[in-house]
Amino acid sequence: MIRKLCLLLLATNNVLALPQQESAPGGIAVVAVETRDVTYDDKPVWVAEEEDRLYAVIGIPLSAKPGTHRLTTAKGSIPFSVTKKEYSVQRLTIENKRKVNPLEQDLKRIRGERREMDTAFNRFTRDVATDSAFVVPVDGIMSSSFGLRRILNDQPRNPHSGMDIAAPEGAPVHTPAAGIVAAAGDYFFNGNTILIDHGHGLITMYCHLSTMDVKPGDWVDKEQLIGKVGQTGRVTGAHLHWGISLNNARVNPALFIESP
């Protein structure tokens, strides 16, 4: 209850701490705007108010090309630049070969799960006060593996779209901010997974859990226990895969954590 009150205070005083800016693939651009109706790549964008000014906070996909990108508003388009960023290659060996080369019978399940996650990532909930001053969801060792171009068992796969935090099996996982559980399930690659909608296209994801304590539609407070670290799905050991998505672009979770 106290946390809910704090959230409301944050919202009414307009003191929202915005994520760090890094206008590159997998990063975030913050652009001053004069309206709340802004789209990027035909998707609505979170517009935050700070000190009585409006800022579009835009997730830039890992696949974005460097150069000039544009926001669309009723008054015209606003350019912003995306700089080049190279991510290194990471080679991993996965013991369970079926998790790298799924069987025919796994593909239907994988497609269904992808749809479920896509639906969650495409949510744009306007009536939640978006709080991006995140707390780290689990005590552990944070890796800088976001964006790495992955080669699994010598085969190229999608880049790593989140941050891995190494923690022992059973370590409690807490929400970084309040929101609504958008999806929860046992997915082929991601294992036991929870997606939380923090409003305005900001969605966070928790994978490979051993247990899940929430279900779709639940409201969760900031720092609420949602599950425990595990090694379900495609893993090399117990850890939390923490993903953050803005306007359906996976962005680097490090940008949401205050630098020490």
Ligand SMILES: [Zn+2]
């Ligand atoms: Zn991961």
